[in-house]
Amino acid sequence: MWKVISSKMFWLYAVAVFAVLAIFSFAQIGARNSVELKQLPIAVVNTSGNQQSKKIISQLEDKFSDSDAQLKLINVKKESSLKQGFTDKKYYGALVIDKDFDKSLTSQQNYLKGLVIQAKTKDVPEQAIAANAQLKTQVQAAKTMTQTLPTQAKIRVITNQGMNAQASSVVTTALPKITNALSQGISQKMQGVLKENNITLSTTQWQVINAPIKVTTQTKNKLPNKSxxxxxxxxxxxxxxxxxxxxxxxxxxxxxxxxxxxxxxxxxxxxxxxxxxxxxxxxxxxxxxxxxxxxxxxxxxxxxxxxxxxxxxxxxxxxxxxxxxxxxxxxxxxxxxxxxxxxxxxxxxxxxxxxxxxxxxxxxxxxxxxxxxxxxxxxxxxxxxxxxxxxxxxxxxxxxxxxxxxxxxxxxxxxx
Structure with missing residues (x-):
C-alpha cells in the first residue's frame, strides 16, 4: 500500500484529478457565477411621439446610459420593424408606447385639475360664482374636465422569448418593473395633489389615479410546450x-x-x-x-x-x-x-x-x-x-x- 502512495504515478494521478476538477469548476461553476446582465438590447418604439412620452424615453435613456447598465435601449421608429428585428435576433424585448399615451396622460392631468378646482369652489355660493366671470369659467371648465373618467396610458412590453430563455426571463421581469415604476412615480405626484386638497375619490376614480399607466405583456417567438x-x-x-x-x-x-x-x-x-x-x-x-x-x-x-x-x-x-x-x-x-x-x-x-x-x-x-x-x-x-x-x-x-x-x-x- 505504501509503495503505491509513495510512487510518482500516484501523485501524478492526484494532480490529474485536481486538474480535471479545476477545469470543470472553471467551465461550469465559474462561468455561471460570473454571469452578469449588461447591455441587453431592448427596442423602444414611441408611436405617440408627443412631449410627455418623449420625456419618459429620455428619462429611461438617462437611467441606462452607463456602460454597465443592464439594458441597452435602441430607438426604433416603426413598430412594424420589430418583427424583422426579433427574427434577426437584434432585440431581446421591446417597449412600445401606445399612440394615445400622451392623450391619456393629459386627460388624467386635466381630470385632476378639475377635481382640485371643484374642491376649492365647493363652498363658494352659486351667486358669487355667477357674479365672477373668471371663476364661473373655471367651474364650467372643471365640470367638463371631470365629466368623463380618464383612461389609463398604455405601454406594451414585448419579449422575444425564443431568442434565449434566460434573457427572456430577465426581460419579462425587468421591463414591467421599469414601466410600473414610471406609473407609480406619476401616481404619487397625483396622490400628493389629492391629499393636499383633501380630495376623496371613489373606487372607480382611484383605479386610474393609482395606476395611470397600464402595462401589458406580449410574447414573440414563444417557446412551445415540452421544449x-x-x-x-x-x-x-x-x-x-x-x-x-x-x-x-x-x-x-x-x-x-x-x-x-x-x-x-x-x-x-x-x-x-x-x-x-x-x-x-x-x-x-x-x-x-x-x-x-x-x-x-x-x-x-x-x-x-x-x-x-x-x-x-x-x-x-x-x-x-x-x-x-x-x-x-x-x-x-x-x-x-x-x-x-x-x-x-x-x-x-x-x-x-x-x-x-x-x-x-x-x-x-x-x-x-x-x-x-x-x-x-x-x-x-x-x-x-x-x-x-x-x-x-x-x-x-x-x-x-x-x-x-x-x-x-x-x-x-x-x-x-
Missing part, C-alpha cells in the same frame, strides 16, 4: 457533440487497425469520411427519435431539422477526426475540454458573460454557432440572416479541418 424550458437547443448541441465524439474515436481506432503500419493514407482517410458521414446520419436520426418521437420535443420541420443536425454532427466529426489523426488518442482530452468549456457559456446570451468567458471561450468555440442554428430552427422561424452566418462559419471550420485531415497523411509519410 425543456427552452434548453432543447443546448441539449441538442451536447448530443451532437457526444455522438460525433464517440463515432470519431471508434472509427479512428478501427481505421488505425487496418492502416499500414498504423499510418493513414488517402484511401484510409476517404473511408473515414464516408463512414463518418454515415454515422452522422444514423446519429441525427437517433437524436430525432429520442428527442421528438420519444419525449415529444417539438420539431417544426422534420426535414430541415434532420439536415441541420446531420450537418453539424459531421462538422464536429471532422474537427474531432482532425485532432485524432494529428495527435492520436492524446488529443481526446482536448475534445472533452472543448465540450466542457463550451457548455458553461453557450446557454447564456453573450451580454451576460464576463469578459473572461466571453473573449476566452465564447469567441472561439464552434458550438455556439450550432447552438444559434438549433435555436433558429426550433424557435425563431425565418431567421435566415443569422442561420446563414452560422452555416458559413461552420462550413469554413469544417473545410479547414478536412484539409488538415488529408494533410495528416503527408505528415505520416514524412515521418516514415
Amino acid at each position: 425543456v424550458s427552452g434548453m432543447a437547443p443546448m441539449l441538442l448541441v451536447v448530443l451532437s457533440w457526444l455522438s460525433s465524439l464517440i463515432g470519431s474515436i471508434l472509427l479512428w481506432r478501427e481505421h488505425k487497425k487496418h492502416a499500414e503500419n498504423g499510418r493513414f493514407n488517402l484511401s484510409t482517410i476517404n473511408s473515414q469520411m464516408i463512414t463518418g458521414f454515415v454515422i452522422s446520419i444514423v446519429a441525427s436520426l437517433s437524436i430525432y427519435f429520442f428527442a421528438h418521437v420519444l419525449f415529444d420535443v417539438p420539431v417544426p420541420d422534420t426535414g430541415s431539422f434532420l439536415l441541420i443536425v446531420t450537418f453539424n454532427i459531421f462538422i464536429f466529426y471532422l474537427i474531432q477526426t482532425c485532432i485524432l489523426n494529428w495527435a492520436g488518442f492524446a488529443g481526446w482530452p482536448v475534445l472533452i475540454l472543448v465540450m466542457l468549456l463550451s457548455m458553461g457559456v453557450i446557454s447564456y446570451p453573450k451580454e451576460m458573460l464576463s469578459p473572461l468567458f466571453l473573449n476566452g471561450i465564447y469567441s472561439w468555440t464552434p458550438l455556439r454557432f450550432t447552438m444559434d442554428w438549433f435555436t433558429n430552427n426550433l424557435y425563431i422561424h425565418g431567421s435566415s440572416v443569422t442561420s446563414t452566418t452560422d452555416f458559413t462559419v461552420l462550413i469554413s471550420i469544417g473545410a479547414v479541418a478536412l484539409v488538415l485531415i488529408y494533410l495528416s497523411s503527408l505528415l505520416k509519410r514524412k515521418e516514415k
Whole structure:
C-alpha cells in the first residue's frame, strides 16, 4: 500500500484529478457565477411621439446610459420593424408606447385639475360664482374636465422569448418593473395633489389615479410546450457533440487497425469520411427519435431539422477526426475540454458573460454557432440572416479541418 502512495504515478494521478476538477469548476461553476446582465438590447418604439412620452424615453435613456447598465435601449421608429428585428435576433424585448399615451396622460392631468378646482369652489355660493366671470369659467371648465373618467396610458412590453430563455426571463421581469415604476412615480405626484386638497375619490376614480399607466405583456417567438424550458437547443448541441465524439474515436481506432503500419493514407482517410458521414446520419436520426418521437420535443420541420443536425454532427466529426489523426488518442482530452468549456457559456446570451468567458471561450468555440442554428430552427422561424452566418462559419471550420485531415497523411509519410 505504501509503495503505491509513495510512487510518482500516484501523485501524478492526484494532480490529474485536481486538474480535471479545476477545469470543470472553471467551465461550469465559474462561468455561471460570473454571469452578469449588461447591455441587453431592448427596442423602444414611441408611436405617440408627443412631449410627455418623449420625456419618459429620455428619462429611461438617462437611467441606462452607463456602460454597465443592464439594458441597452435602441430607438426604433416603426413598430412594424420589430418583427424583422426579433427574427434577426437584434432585440431581446421591446417597449412600445401606445399612440394615445400622451392623450391619456393629459386627460388624467386635466381630470385632476378639475377635481382640485371643484374642491376649492365647493363652498363658494352659486351667486358669487355667477357674479365672477373668471371663476364661473373655471367651474364650467372643471365640470367638463371631470365629466368623463380618464383612461389609463398604455405601454406594451414585448419579449422575444425564443431568442434565449434566460434573457427572456430577465426581460419579462425587468421591463414591467421599469414601466410600473414610471406609473407609480406619476401616481404619487397625483396622490400628493389629492391629499393636499383633501380630495376623496371613489373606487372607480382611484383605479386610474393609482395606476395611470397600464402595462401589458406580449410574447414573440414563444417557446412551445415540452421544449425543456427552452434548453432543447443546448441539449441538442451536447448530443451532437457526444455522438460525433464517440463515432470519431471508434472509427479512428478501427481505421488505425487496418492502416499500414498504423499510418493513414488517402484511401484510409476517404473511408473515414464516408463512414463518418454515415454515422452522422444514423446519429441525427437517433437524436430525432429520442428527442421528438420519444419525449415529444417539438420539431417544426422534420426535414430541415434532420439536415441541420446531420450537418453539424459531421462538422464536429471532422474537427474531432482532425485532432485524432494529428495527435492520436492524446488529443481526446482536448475534445472533452472543448465540450466542457463550451457548455458553461453557450446557454447564456453573450451580454451576460464576463469578459473572461466571453473573449476566452465564447469567441472561439464552434458550438455556439450550432447552438444559434438549433435555436433558429426550433424557435425563431425565418431567421435566415443569422442561420446563414452560422452555416458559413461552420462550413469554413469544417473545410479547414478536412484539409488538415488529408494533410495528416503527408505528415505520416514524412515521418516514415
